[in-house]
Amino acid sequence: MKSLRKLQLPHGHLRLPVFLPDATRGVVRALDSSDLSRCGVEAVQMNVFHLMLKPGSSVIKAMNGLHQLFGWPLPIVTDSGGFQVYSLIRQNPKYGSLTERGMVFHPDGSTRRVNLTPEKSIRLQMDYGADIVICLDDCTHVDEPLSAQQESVERTIKWAARCKAEFTRRLDCGRRPSGKRPLLFAVVQGGGYRELRRRCAEELLEIEFDGFGLGGWPLDSGGNLLLEMIAYVRELVPPQFPLHALGVGQPDSVVACASLGYQLFDSTMPTRDARHGRLYRFTHHPAASSLDGKWYSYVYINDAEHIRAGRPISVHCDCLCCSNYSLAYLHHLYKVSDPLFYRLATMHNLRFMVQLTQRLREVHGTL
Numbered sequence: 001m002k003s004l005r006k007l008q009l010p011h012g013h014l015r016l017p018v019f020l021p022d023a024t025r026g027v028v029r030a031l032d033s034s035d036l037s038r039c040g041v042e043a044v045q046m047n048v049f050h051l052m053l054k055p056g057s058s059v060i061k062a063m064n065g066l067h068q069l070f071g072w073p074l075p076i077v078t079d080s081g082g083f084q085v086y087s088l089i090r091q092n093p094k095y096g097s098l099t100e101r102g103m104v105f106h107p108d109g110s111t112r113r114v115n116l117t118p119e120k121s122i123r124l125q126m127d128y129g130a131d132i133v134i135c136l137d138d139c140t141h142v143d144e145p146l147s148a149q150q151e152s153v154e155r156t157i158k159w160a161a162r163c164k165a166e167f168t169r170r171l172d173c174g175r176r177p178s179g180k181r182p183l184l185f186a187v188v189q190g191g192g193y194r195e196l197r198r199r200c201a202e203e204l205l206e207i208e209f210d211g212f213g214l215g216g217w218p219l220d221s222g223g224n225l226l227l228e229m230i231a232y233v234r235e236l237v238p239p240q241f242p243l244h245a246l247g248v249g250q251p252d253s254v255v256a257c258a259s260l261g262y263q264l265f266d267s268t269m270p271t272r273d274a275r276h277g278r279l280y281r282f283t284h285h286p287a288a289s290s291l292d293g294k295w296y297s298y299v300y301i302n303d304a305e306h307i308r309a310g311r312p313i314s315v316h317c318d319c320l321c322c323s324n325y326s327l328a329y330l331h332h333l334y335k336v337s338d339p340l341f342y343r344l345a346t347m348h349n350l351r352f353m354v355q356l357t358q359r360l361r362e363v364h365g366t367l
């Protein structure tokens, strides 16, 4: 499928496909924004729910938004808080409840109440200066029963309509220079039920959005990517609309979804893997990689084989770590739990993801 090449956003063009590191709480752990730039990262994803708890909306507004606070000049995508419905409330009701109006959270299981409605989610994301704003949705796991999936789809559609109304109202009120309008994405829910996915996509297309996201946890209970449903959602959303594979970041999964026509990806996996000593390595030079078969492998830095290894993680990588340091030094930093290990390893895995998306642009003809 011929894919979109880029999105025009308030903080510049975003080339597609793109992987967005998750800076959930306003930071990609262990890195500052100049480290991200050095890796070639072109945009990051943050989470409105976590940011409204800490540092809090009044602080972010006082600092004139996330770009200024974070020291980051390029696009920021903000997630709505919908995933927290799944990860907190659905998995453990003591963390909050869900109503037609919105959600009530009890952070850390305390008696403190935090409300999040569709309107509030949009308002905060726009106040924060997000380049792509995502509608609040009701996220489910594919294993949940039909009744839960039906409820999620109905709520997601209603909330999306309220989000669109609030987004439009805020655009009409504000005086934004041309080209400074953020994009609004809605999320297609429906679990493993094709009919529900179809209904959700059709209703959302009717409301009209700039782009869409793949809703729900993208893996089955065995940890396998829900490829059939992922392909079906792309079929439901016409190709002129960008589609974000929310939460997808495992390298093979990114390649699989990109081949199906998805253009945006975000996940904590590459950075979390880095901190835990699982590093990614291309089998061949990325510019010549087929992205097929065994095109990459893992390096487990804790392995004793690296104690005296003078080579870098990858001879195909030009990151700060591979340009200057050996596996032996990284192994040592890991063993003594030095924060420098987290920085170097994270920069390496992010550089790998950037090289991967550059290769995907070549393979899918978007360069």
Ligand SMILES: [Zn+2]
Binding pocket: 313, 314, 317, 318, 319, 320, 321, 322, 323, 347, 348, 349, 351
């Ligand atoms: Zn590297």
